[in-house]
Amino acid sequence: MSFIKKLFGSDSSNASAAPDCSMFCYQCEQAAQGTGCTKVGVCGKQPDVAALQDLLVHSMKGVSFWANEARKQSKIDNDVDTFIIEGLFTTVTNVDFDAKAIEKFVRESVVIREKAKALANGGAAVKAPEAATWTPAGDLAGLVKQGEAVSISTFDVDPDVKSVRELLVYGLKGMAAYSDHAKILGNEDPEVYAFFHRALAATLDESLGLMDYVTLSMECGKVNLDVMGLLDKANTGAYGHPVPTPVNLGTKAGKGIMVTGHDLKMLEELLKQTEGKGINVYTHGEMLPAHGYPGLKKYSHLAGNFGGAWQDQHKEFQQFSGAIIFNTNCIQKPAESYKDRLYTWDLVQWPGIKHIDGWDFSEVINKALACPDLPEAPGKEILTGFGHNAVLGVADKVIGAVKSGDIKHFFLIGGCDGAKSGRNYYTEFAEQVPKDCVIMTLACGKYRFNKLDFGDIGGIPRLLDIGQCNDAYSAIQIAVALAGAFECDVNDLPLSMVLSWYEQKAVVILLTLLHLGIKDIKLGPSLPAFITPNVLNFLVENFNIAPITTAEADLKQILGA
Numbered sequence: 001m002s003f004i005k006k007l008f009g010s011d012s013s014n015a016s017a018a019p020d021c022s023m024f025c026y027q028c029e030q031a032a033q034g035t036g037c038t039k040v041g042v043c044g045k046q047p048d049v050a051a052l053q054d055l056l057v058h059s060m061k062g063v064s065f066w067a068n069e070a071r072k073q074s075k076i077d078n079d080v081d082t083f084i085i086e087g088l089f090t091t092v093t094n095v096d097f098d099a100k101a102i103e104k105f106v107r108e109s110v111v112i113r114e115k116a117k118a119l120a121n122g123g124a125a126v127k128a129p130e131a132a133t134w135t136p137a138g139d140l141a142g143l144v145k146q147g148e149a150v151s152i153s154t155f156d157v158d159p160d161v162k163s164v165r166e167l168l169v170y171g172l173k174g175m176a177a178y179s180d181h182a183k184i185l186g187n188e189d190p191e192v193y194a195f196f197h198r199a200l201a202a203t204l205d206e207s208l209g210l211m212d213y214v215t216l217s218m219e220c221g222k223v224n225l226d227v228m229g230l231l232d233k234a235n236t237g238a239y240g241h242p243v244p245t246p247v248n249l250g251t252k253a254g255k256g257i258m259v260t261g262h263d264l265k266m267l268e269e270l271l272k273q274t275e276g277k278g279i280n281v282y283t284h285g286e287m288l289p290a291h292g293y294p295g296l297k298k299y300s301h302l303a304g305n306f307g308g309a310w311q312d313q314h315k316e317f318q319q320f321s322g323a324i325i326f327n328t329n330c331i332q333k334p335a336e337s338y339k340d341r342l343y344t345w346d347l348v349q350w351p352g353i354k355h356i357d358g359w360d361f362s363e364v365i366n367k368a369l370a371c372p373d374l375p376e377a378p379g380k381e382i383l384t385g386f387g388h389n390a391v392l393g394v395a396d397k398v399i400g401a402v403k404s405g406d407i408k409h410f411f412l413i414g415g416c417d418g419a420k421s422g423r424n425y426y427t428e429f430a431e432q433v434p435k436d437c438v439i440m441t442l443a444c445g446k447y448r449f450n451k452l453d454f455g456d457i458g459g460i461p462r463l464l465d466i467g468q469c470n471d472a473y474s475a476i477q478i479a480v481a482l483a484g485a486f487e488c489d490v491n492d493l494p495l496s497m498v499l500s501w502y503e504q505k506a507v508v509i510l511l512t513l514l515h516l517g518i519k520d521i522k523l524g525p526s527l528p529a530f531i532t533p534n535v536l537n538f539l540v541e542n543f544n545i546a547p548i549t550t551a552e553a554d555l556k557q558i559l560g561a
Helices: 002-008 047-071 078-090 099-119 140-149 159-184 190-202 210-239 264-274 285-292 310-318 362-370 388-392 395-404 424-432 444-448 469-485 504-515 533-543 551-559
Strands: 245-248 255-260 279-284 302-305 323-326 342-345 354-356 381-384 409-415 437-442 463-467 495-500 522-524
Touching: 047 078, 047 099, 047 140, 047 190, 078 099, 078 159, 078 190, 099 140, 159 190, 159 210, 159 264, 159 504, 159 533, 190 210, 210 264, 210 469, 210 504, 245 285, 245 302, 255 264, 255 285, 255 310, 255 362, 264 279, 264 285, 264 362, 279 285, 279 362, 285 302, 285 381, 285 444, 285 463, 323 362, 342 362, 354 362, 381 463, 388 395, 388 463, 388 469, 395 469, 409 424, 409 444, 409 469, 424 444, 424 495, 424 551, 437 444, 437 469, 463 469, 469 504, 495 504
Parallel strands: 255 279, 255 323, 279 302, 323 342, 342 354, 409 437, 409 495, 437 463, 495 522
Antiparallel strands: 245 381
């Protein structure tokens, strides 16, 4: 353990110290005190919501137990399959804060469980775990108590086993988000659903040990690569390959709707329904890359991008006079100043906030028409749309610049942004990257530096915005193509990954990178609270993962300067 203390500054023993309390959550980077939220979530999650989410995950493990048994008999059901990804996505950080909405999911999970059990010959001759047989309480308060009884803090299991088992569950949650986006666009894979069920069911198997869950976690990373490929195919099939596109950060005079989240299909439907109505549509947060897709940028009233990353919404949403709609996670407790013009869609919910089910956005449109106009306020332009097709389209130029020495190194600086102190590191790192190096970025972490002017190298922009967090797939495709061109392993490329994480989608992307054998990743701003010292030691010894330190020191170490 002295090695871990020396490397990380502590023994990182927090993951085994879950207190005996009604609420315990440590699935995101904001975990209170770096150990876990025990009274109320830093994200705003209330104890009853935390308990209901724990109960929902517990119940879905039972659903997957029976679905996995049914699959052994080649019996599948799409309702069972899709419920798992929607239910898991619901429990991702900053998605659903509405106890009543989660109660509906919990109760539906029991109906779905019985459907899966019937597929498995009614459970004949199968010894089922409690998660596959439990009976829900009759009221909400009773469900909350049942949820408290299956909290992470109640797990009586070896700390390292619990650590990797939770790593697997959080990876599955992140993969569920990407699977859901692909499903909305019509791309599904039965083998992906099969893995969800097999992996969730495995978390109920007390005979499995540490390395069994390590193996499953690495497999989760492998399957997630397939899922991100499915989503990439869905997005590009529907809207074309992204192309480099300037995006205005100001506003146009007139009515406006801001769309924040990740879902492109929802944005497309809103653009269709607002066409010709005198309403400008603005993206926010992870929706910025939508401007690069030909099938979306063709709408002239897709006017620009307003604001930055999710954690600044309290300040930025007050400055936007139009209607606002969330289509995936990242919602915070709304301020009174914009609460009446805020909407949620699909799985995102907040108590008291108007929710849109389905694809009819007329209520949002009518609200926008009733809101005050936005001012004519042109802003700075930034570039997005550097997906793998765009970058590999000029691969010869990029490779030539590397061979000539004009490009010395590539840095992937990206991931989730957040409110915790220390994230200014990523701004400082990007600013200090030498001018003969190229920065690739993705996800909302880009907002730490994407308004800065980095110039270009022989016409190649030094800052390449690859897209959303799921577009890590594009970054991987670019890296693999470069490795092929230089006839070397990806780890031998002049490429370094400096990543920021916040929630479970970042967890599964990390698992994908580990599955691919990517080493020397620098991760921050803090390490996951659910990782024990022994698990951390495994990651250090096998993948040389290291925490960020200072921008200057890390650059010096990476470049050998």
